[in-house]
Amino acid sequence: MPYKLLFVCLGNICRSPAAENIMNHLIFQSNLSEQILCDSAGTAGYHIGRPPDQRMTITAAEQLGIKLCGQARQFKHSDLKNFDLILAMDRANYQDILDLDPSGQYWNKVRLMCDFCLSHSLKEVPDPYYGGPENFNHVIELLLDACNGLLQYVINQKLVARFE
Numbered sequence: 001m002p003y004k005l006l007f008v009c010l011g012n013i014c015r016s017p018a019a020e021n022i023m024n025h026l027i028f029q030s031n032l033s034e035q036i037l038c039d040s041a042g043t044a045g046y047h048i049g050r051p052p053d054q055r056m057t058i059t060a061a062e063q064l065g066i067k068l069c070g071q072a073r074q075f076k077h078s079d080l081k082n083f084d085l086i087l088a089m090d091r092a093n094y095q096d097i098l099d100l101d102p103s104g105q106y107w108n109k110v111r112l113m114c115d116f117c118l119s120h121s122l123k124e125v126p127d128p129y130y131g132g133p134e135n136f137n138h139v140i141e142l143l144l145d146a147c148n149g150l151l152q153y154v155i156n157q158k159l160v161a162r163f164e
């Protein structure tokens with residue numbers, strides 16, 4: 001069974017699709033595409049069905065040479081059961097996810113994305129939606145750092161047994 005990661009932001013058009021596609025890029029480079037699967041979702045439903053925001057797409061292409069694929073969907077309760085680890089971009093996303101699980105059954109699956117940063121010290125991935133190009137650049141840089149740390153974490157903590 002592959003290990004399943006879900007990236008969650010508010011609209012699922014800026015931060016979480018960027019995280020999903022950056023992570024897939026790193027997973028592919030590490031030859032782990034069969035072992036680790038990624039998806040993304042938004043806590044809000046404003047942009048359901050839309051592709052990633054063009055500003056994020058252009059920035060990811062310019063900075064990393066990757067294409068952002070996907071269609072926005074809304075986070076749903078069954079995601080808590082179906083994914084192994086759920087990465088919230090900011091504290092509001094984190095709280096909105098936990099609010100769907102009042103019993104706390106899945107709380108240990110939900111983490112802040114920035115917990116996995118290797119070199120940045122920010123605690124949240126800032127929402128770039130109302131920002132300018134520098135905000136989108138910053139998101140990509142931060143997500144690349146967090147995705148590198150996350151990949152190390154998944155390999156070290158969760159996949160070791162399956163590789164042995």
Ligand code: 4NP
Binds near residue numbers: 009011015129
């Ligand atoms: P995201 O960015 O949560 O990173 O996808 C946003 C996208 C849309 C909105 C806010 C943030 N919005 O208010 O429509």
